[in-house]
Amino acid sequence: MQKHIIPLFMGAMGIGLTEFIMMGILPDIASSLHISIPLSGHLISAYAFGVVMGAPLILILSNKFAPKQILILLLVMFTIFNALSASTHNYYLLILFRFCAGLPHGCFFGVGAIVAMVLAKPDKKTTAVANMFLGLTLANVIGVPIGTFLSHHFSWNIVFIVVGFIGLITILLSSIFIPNLPKQNTPSSLKNELKVFKKSETWLVLVLCAIGCGGLFAWFSFIGPLMIQETHLKPQFMPYIMSLAGVGMTLGLKLGAFVSDKRSPIFSLIFFMLLLIVSLGCVFLFAHNLYLSLIFVFITGLCSFAYVAPLQVIFIQVFEDSKQLGATLTHGTFNIGNGIGAYLGGLSILYTFSYASPSLAGAGLAFIGLLIAILLAIKTKSSNSLKLRT
Numbered sequence: 425m426q427k428h429i430i431p432l433f434m435g436a437m438g439i440g441l442t443e444f445i446m447m448g449i450l451p452d453i454a455s456s457l458h459i460s461i462p463l464s465g466h467l468i469s470a471y472a473f474g475v476v477m478g479a480p481l482i483l484i485l486s487n488k489f490a491p492k493q494i495l496i497l498l499l500v501m502f503t504i505f506n507a508l509s510a511s512t513h514n515y516y517l518l519i520l521f522r523f524c525a526g527l528p529h530g531c532f533f534g535v536g537a538i539v540a541m542v543l544a545k546p547d548k549k550t551t552a553v554a555n556m557f558l559g560l561t562l563a564n565v566i567g568v569p570i571g572t573f574l575s576h577h578f579s580w581n582i583v584f585i586v587v588g589f590i591g592l593i594t595i596l597l598s599s600i601f602i603p604n605l606p607k608q609n610t611p612s613s614l615k616n617e618l619k620v621f622k623k624s625e626t627w628l629v630l631v632l633c634a635i636g637c638g639g640l641f642a643w644f645s646f647i648g649p650l651m652i653q654e655t656h657l658k659p660q661f662m663p664y665i666m667s668l669a670g671v672g673m674t675l676g677l678k679l680g681a682f683v684s685d686k687r688s689p690i691f692s693l694i695f696f697m698l699l700l701i702v703s704l705g706c707v708f709l710f711a712h713n714l715y716l717s718l719i720f721v722f723i724t725g726l727c728s729f730a731y732v733a734p735l736q737v738i739f740i741q742v743f744e745d746s747k748q749l750g751a752t753l754t755h756g757t758f759n760i761g762n763g764i765g766a767y768l769g770g771l772s773i774l775y776t777f778s779y780a781s782p783s784l785a786g787a788g789l790a791f792i793g794l795l796i797a798i799l800l801a802i803k804t805k806s807s808n809s810l811k812l813r814t
Contacts, residue, residue, distance in 0.1 A: 428543055429552070431597035432536040433559035435499060438590035439529055440563030441571060441583075442506055443471060443762075447644050448572035448666045449580045451652070451659070456580065457515045461649055462770035468645050470519045472762035474526025479534075479756030491535050492602040496595055498528035498535075503591030510584035530755035537736055537754075542605065550689065554681035554733040561677050561729060564670025569663035576659060620743050628800045629742050633735060633757035634764070636697060636793015640728040641765030642772075642786030643704055644669070647721070649779040654711040665721060672725025680730030689734035689741075690801045696730035697794045703727050704787035711780035765789060 446453075446468050454464040489497070505525035512518050537553050544552035571583040620626050643650075651657045651665050676696070684692040703724040710716035739754040768789070769782030 426543070427601045428603055429540060429555050431495070431594055431601050432540060432556040433562075434590065434594040434597055435495070435502075435532055435536065436556050436559030437563045437567065438502065438506075438559075438587055438594060439532060440560035441567040441590065442502075442509075442525060442587045443529070444564055444644070445568050445571045445575075445583050445587075446471070447647055448568050448662060449575040449583060450645075451648050452575045452580045453518075456513065457518075459515060461646070462774055465645055465766050465770045467519060467522050468641070468766040469763040470522040471526040471529075472641075472759035472766070474523040475529040475759035475762070476756045477523075478527030479530040479753055491539050491605045492598065494535050495532065495539075495598050495602060498532045499591055499595045499598060501528045502532070503588050503595065506584045506591060507588040510581045510588065513581075526759070529759070530753070533736075533755045534753075537740065539602065539605065541740065543603070548685070550681045550684045550733050550737050553736050554677050557677055557729075557732055557736075558674065561670060561674035564673050564725070565667055566670070568670060569667040572663045572666055576662070623742070625742050625800065625804060628796055628803070629738060630753065630757050632793050632796040632800060633739070633754060634760040635789055636796065637735075637758045637761030637789075638765035638768070639700055639704060639761075639786035639788075639790030639793065641762045642769040642782045642789060643707060643724060643765075644728070645766040646769050646773065646779055646782045649773075650707075650711065650782070651717065651721075653779045655714055655717045656712075657714070665718075668718065669721050669725035672722040673729035676726035676728065676730035677732060679726070681733045683730075684734040684737065689737045690797065690804075692734040693731045693738065694794065694797045694801065696727050697790055697797060699730075700724065700727035701787050701790045701794065704783045704790060707783040708780050708787075711783075761789070 450461065450464050450467075453459075453467065454461050457464070502525065505521050505527075509518060509521040509525060512521065533556075536556050540552040540556050541549045567586075571586065574580075574582045574586075647665065647669065648662055651662065652659055657665065680692050680696055683695065703720055707717070707720045707724055710720060736754050743753070765782075765786060768785045772781035772785045773779060775781075
C-alpha cells in the first residue's frame with residue numbers, strides 16, 4: 425500500500441466503525457436509553473442525514489483549501505463529535521452528536537477518492553479507491569466485532585472513545601503522508617460545477633445510489649435483532665456475525681474492483697446488485713436456519729460492498745468536470761440510502777412483527793436500483809455521452 429493511502433485507509437476505518445457499529449450495538453443502546461429498537465434505529469438515520477447535509481461542504485472547502493487541508497479539517501470535526509457521542513446518555517443529545525459526526529463523512533471520502541485516483545496509475549484507479557475503502561471493510565471485520573463485544577460486556581460509550589482515538593491518529597498520519605496537491609477548484613469554476621445537474625445521467629446515478637444502496641442498510645441495520653430473535657443466536661455470538669459480514673464486505677470490495685478494472689464499472693455494478701437481490705431474498709427465506717443464515721450473512725456482505733468502488737468511479741466519471749463534488753455526493757446519496765433503508769426496515773418490523781422482513785424491503789430497494797442501473801447503461805451506450813470505464 426502506498427504511503428499516501430495509509431491515512432485514507434485509517435480515516436475510512438474510523439468512519440466505517442462509527443457508521444456500522446450502530447448495527448451491532450443497537451440493542452444495547454435501546455436498553456441503556458430505555459427506548460424501542462425501531463426508535464433507536466433513528467440514530468442510524470440521524471448519522472445518514474448528517475452525511476447528506478455535509479456533502480455540500482465540498483463546494484465551499486474545495487474553493488478555499490487544498491485537499492490535504494480539507495482532509496485534516498474534516499478529521500478534526502469527526503474526532504470532536506464522536507468524542508461528544510461517548511459523553512452522553514441522553515437520546516436527543518446522541519441524535520444531535522450522531523448527526524454532526526456524519527457531516528464530514530461524505531467530504532472525506534470525496535476528497536480522499538480524488539487524492540487516491542490522482543496519484544494512481546491510469547489502469548489502477550478503481551483499485552486505488554478500493555484500497556482506501558479497505559479501511560471501511562476492516563472496520564467491519566475487526567472493529568465492529570470488538571466494539572460490539574465492548575458494548576455488550578462494558579458500555580457502548582467506550583466504542584465512540586475508540587473512534588475518537590482513531591481520528592487523532594489519522595490526523596497525525598494525514599499531516600505526514602498526504603502530499604500537498606493543488607486546489608481542485610477555483611472560485612470561477614463553481615458555477616461551472618453546478619452545470620453537471622443539467623445532465624440526465626447525473627440524476628440517474630444520484631437516484632440509483634440513494635435507492636439501490638438502501639438494500640444493504642435495510643438488512644444490516646437490524647442484523648442484530650434478526651440473528652437473535654429469528655435465528656435464535658445467543659447475543660454473545662453477535663461479534664462473530666459482524667466479523668463474518670465484514671469479511672464478506674472486504675472480499676466483495678476487492679472482487680468488485682477487480683471485475684470493474686477488467687470489464688467496466690457499470691458491468692460490475694449491475695452484476696453484483698443482481699446477486700444482492702437474490703441474497704437478500706434468501707436471508708428472508710432461511711432466517712430460521714442457523715447454517716444457511718450464516719452463509720447468507722457472508723454472501724450478502726460480499727455482494728453489498730462489491731459495487732461500492734465501481735459506483736464511486738461511475739460518480740466521478742459522470743461528474744467529469746466536478747470530480748470532488750461527484751465523489752462527495754456518492755456518500756451523500758449512499759447515506760440517503762442508509763436512512764431510507766433503516767426507516768423502511770424499521771417500518772416493516774412494526775407492520776409484520778418479524779425481524780426478517782427488513783431483508784425483503786432491502787431486496788425491493790436493490791431491485792429498483794438495478795432497474796435504474798440498467799437504464800443508465802442503456803442511455804450512456806446509446807448516446808455515447810459517457811464511457812463508464814476505468
